[in-house]
Amino acid sequence: MATNGGHSPLEQFEIKPIIGDWVVNADGTRYLPFHTLTNSSLYMLIAIAGVLIFLSFGMRRGAMVPGRWQSMSELSYEFVANLIKDTIGSEGRKYFPIVFTLFMFVLFANLLGMLPYSFTVTSHIVVTLALALMVFIGVTILAVAKHGLHFFSFFVPPGSPVAMWPLLIPIEVISYLSRPISLSVRLFANMLAGHTLLKVIAGFIAPLGVFGVLPFALITALTGLEILIAFLQAYVFAILTCLYINDALHLH
């Protein structure tokens, strides 16, 4: 896609090797060996370092009366804890660490992507799909472990007439199987679209000369919106994970 000398709005999504290099196949396609350190891997490392620094520096004193930073760390903890309490209830405590990790990882990856010249880890479908599949498989295993074969009653809407089952069950199965797709595509598409839009509008600034002020003002507003979306999508990812866990625990 980046054909016009590296100024395509999609250039920001390119994976570039930092340590290691492309390997060319016999058919001319190329790939990166799995252990290659790329810009994506670098930003994943920065994201988890960010999460760990944010939490451990906030908690380094563990004061009874928290300072600003500690308050923010506690706020993130209580935010996710309340999310779980509201959607799953007290049984959800066990799943707090994984939901919190997902939330913080996605949040930091999204927010890091807002820095100019940075890379957005969550703008790649393969990353969001991997996270969504992890949630999906984990939730399915949880449901089968808890309910056994009774789990399959989940695909039969309660109170529906038997005559409707041949229609309803496939719909329910498809809707269940499409969960990881909707979960991953939602996050990926939001990040992709937002960042692409920013770059497209930014591309208008220089050619318009003095009138470039207009797209510049727009991009300033959109940056604020994108930061909101970065939070919102992390929240949506976490709350949907909670809802899926709740379904797995209670079926209907």
Add this chain to the structure above:
Amino acid sequence: MPQFDPGVFATQIFWLALTFIPLYFILSRSLLPKIGGILEQRQRRLDDDLGKAEALRKEAEAVLAEYEKAHAEAEARAQAAVREAQEAIAAETAKAQDALSETLAKQLAEAEARIAQARQEAASGIREAAAEVASAATERLIGVKPDAKTAAGAVDAAAGD
């Protein structure tokens, strides 16, 4: 789009696992229990303080109730004392008044008796003097001195009509 290049899938999945899994373990084993512990400790402390405040409030209320009770008792005692004093004063006043009126009545009776006596004395003195005057006048007129009894009888007869 770079997102759909299968050549970059493996490395991203590998690094995602390499970063996400350790993050999960560090958070769930170390950082989250630490934050949770501090929050719980703070909650306990708050509950403790609230409990203490509640106990103090109850104590203050008990003290207030006791004070009010003591105050009411003191007031009642004071009122009783005032009433007693008033009664005592009223009784004393009544007694003093009785004594005074008795004295006055006695004095009045004495005075009346004295007046009656004086009147009687005066009345009998007038009779004797009249008898003496009558006898002296009779002697001077006729040279005969009537005895006292006759004179007195004449005076009585003259005063009698």
